[in-house]
Amino acid sequence: MNNTADISISPAVGTVPNTGVYVVTPSYTTTYTLSASNSAGTVVASTTVTVAPYVGSTYYTNSTYSGTTEPGTTTSQVNTGNGSATLAWWLPYLLLIALLAVAAIIIVILLLRKPVAQAVHYGTARAGTMPAVTSPVATLPATGSPKTTPVAVGPPAKFVAANGSELSLAGDGNPLGRRDFQSMVAPDKADLISRQHITVSYENGQYYIEDRGSTNGTRLNGSPIKGTGRHALKDGDTIDLAGALSFVFRS
Secondary structure, three states, X not given: OOOOOEEEEEOOOEEOOOXXXXXXXXXXXXXXXXXXXXXXXXXXXXXXXXOXXXXXXXXXXXXXXXXXXXXXXXXXXXXXXXXXXXXXXOHHHHHHHHHHHHHHHHHHHHHHHOOOOOOOOOOOOOOOOOOOOOOOOOOOOOOOOOOOOOOEOOOOEEEEEOOOOEEEEOOEXXXXXXXXXXXXXXXXXXXXXXXXXXXEEEEOOEEEEEEOOOOOOEEEOOEEOOOOOOEEOOOOOEEXXXXXXXXXXXX
């Protein structure tokens, strides 16, 4: 600005020297206009300083440096020529929103993949015993024995042990095992009898016995019947369970 008689900056600044740098601190976006006059006329130049409230940032104009010293206040060096300032102040907020969206998607996926608990209900059974099984069990039929499925409940019948204890039978096809014979067998031999040892069924006026795959087997009148299907019972037949308990069938 050599040979200049009068130099001023507006707004608010006023007359300034014809050389050097003048620092301004606007609190909001402001366009500064520099006017230089001499005998030949007047030259005018403008620049805009953009202020983003409450965001600490750095602005760059045409050959001009601007920096924020505190929220809402910008310190700038105004030079001649026009310039513009940009600031990506929204970038941190965009990154935060993206992270929250990813977290929400992960939570939804985890909830959808969570297995649903299923309640399993069992019939009432005493501690240490298996629930009673009432569904039919596939067996190998004995030679000459009926092959139809037992469904009826028979007339009164019973097993009678040597000590006089008895077990009443209904012929309903439900399994009999350790807990059913506990009053008839010696305590030290009870574990030899399986929890589901035999099945006694009634059909067409006849009682039948079948070993249910017991661990230690069943004998009918001295012959093993494990794995041989159903066998007809007649009054006075002797049954032995696992060598632990013997009794007589009475109808």
